[in-house]
Amino acid sequence: MSDLRDPAPYDALLLLSFGGPEGPDDVVPFLENVTRGRGIPKERLKEVGQHYFLFGGVSPINDQNRALLDALRKDFAEHDLDLPVYWGNRNWAPYLTDTLRDMTDAGHRRIAVLATSAYASYSGCRQYRENLADALATLEGEGRELPRVDKLRHYFNHPGFVRPMIDGVLASLADLPEDVRAGAHLAFTTHSVPTSAADSSGPDPEHGDGGAYVRQHLDVARLIADAVADGTGVRHPWELVYQSRSGAPHIPWLEPDICDHLEALHGSGAPAVVMVPIGFVSDHMEVLYDLDTEATAKAAELGLPVRRSATVGADPRFAGAVRDLLLERAATERGVTAERCALGALGASHDLCPVGCCPARAPKPAAAGADSPYA
Ligand SMILES: CC1=C(CCC(=O)O)c2cc3nc(cc4[nH]c(cc5[nH]c(cc1n2)c(C)c5CCC(=O)O)c(CCC(=O)O)c4C)C(CCC(=O)O)=C3C
Numbered sequence: 001m002s003d004l005r006d007p008a009p010y011d012a013l014l015l016l017s018f019g020g021p022e023g024p025d026d027v028v029p030f031l032e033n034v035t036r037g038r039g040i041p042k043e044r045l046k047e048v049g050q051h052y053f054l055f056g057g058v059s060p061i062n063d064q065n066r067a068l069l070d071a072l073r074k075d076f077a078e079h080d081l082d083l084p085v086y087w088g089n090r091n092w093a094p095y096l097t098d099t100l101r102d103m104t105d106a107g108h109r110r111i112a113v114l115a116t117s118a119y120a121s122y123s124g125c126r127q128y129r130e131n132l133a134d135a136l137a138t139l140e141g142e143g144r145e146l147p148r149v150d151k152l153r154h155y156f157n158h159p160g161f162v163r164p165m166i167d168g169v170l171a172s173l174a175d176l177p178e179d180v181r182a183g184a185h186l187a188f189t190t191h192s193v194p195t196s197a198a199d200s201s202g203p204d205p206e207h208g209d210g211g212a213y214v215r216q217h218l219d220v221a222r223l224i225a226d227a228v229a230d231g232t233g234v235r236h237p238w239e240l241v242y243q244s245r246s247g248a249p250h251i252p253w254l255e256p257d258i259c260d261h262l263e264a265l266h267g268s269g270a271p272a273v274v275m276v277p278i279g280f281v282s283d284h285m286e287v288l289y290d291l292d293t294e295a296t297a298k299a300a301e302l303g304l305p306v307r308r309s310a311t312v313g314a315d316p317r318f319a320g321a322v323r324d325l326l327l328e329r330a331a332t333e334r335g336v337t338a339e340r341c342a343l344g345a346l347g348a349s350h351d352l353c354p355v356g357c358c359p360a361r362a363p364k365p366a367a368a369g370a371d372s373p374y375a
């Protein structure tokens, strides 16, 4: 086996995700897990609970992760990569702490972690690192010898993440009525976060003006828009907009919201819109409710033709990207130089979050970064 196909020092991969309810009885306890200590207004929680109840209390995220696990295992098997893949969540079963305990007891000592969030931000990166630190602290308290966990770098600009989304936009454009297709706008959407969280996202030198969070999304949006122009011969106007705002109304969050944006586009004469959820790795509830239900109803009310393009989900190219990220990091840990695949203007992201990367409002221990209390 050539060096660059060797997973050592890693002996397992952990897929780390958000988790979601699997039935009506799970919805309230799930929301309590998500919002513990986060100061989200009760009204907002009731409203979000309704989104889940509309879908029988089942979030799509768990099945999406099961499909990704299958795709990863298939990809690893096809590439003679003999590495077990586990799954643990922040907010619902299988819980991260339980999975990490199982992994430790199975003898895994060096674990690579893939979070189902592609970009820098407190919610998308440091919060997962805090969850890893919490889980390690629990296992330490139980007297276990701790494994080392390394979080794989951000993959927003990895070709295996970007290319399936380009195909998705091309498919959505082709699905629009021909008379409105050429004039269609592309509305790239991501999760809104407080502007203070956006401004402090990424390493310190990238703070300010939306931080790494906004810059990374703009880079992906531009990449997709350029590739779509190459593919269709039409340069579709595009914008980066936001969705799924929560929090108190007096706190500023990233804007404009997708629904306001659809209204503005309609008012300025745009004939059609493709909504492109670049901020989401798979069809989360935010995609099914906020885009496919709410924003699509808004567009229907306006008489504006819209389509929502596919998320990456379990696309085999994404599974290949995960293998690539893992082998790249493994080589780096062994002191071997590996190619760091990245499209766009920003280059490959760092392996280890530096001190002060995506800071929390209330500092807590976070694993798998330069400020980790663990080895
Ligand atoms: C940046 C970001 C991502 C993308 C990165 C990533 O994927 O990790 C993300 C993902 C997700 N967010 C999710 C669900 C929720 N997020 C909430 C609340 C919040 N999200 C925030 C940010 C993000 N969230 C923020 C700043 C808050 C405010 C409170 C806080 O600062 O923590 C709430 C509380 C109710 C509400 O306020 O909406 C819920 C229920 C689900 C599961 C969906 C499903 O079931 O399919 C997923 C994948």
Ligand SMILES: [Fe+2]
Residues within 6 Å of the ligand: 191
């Ligand atoms: Fe969220």
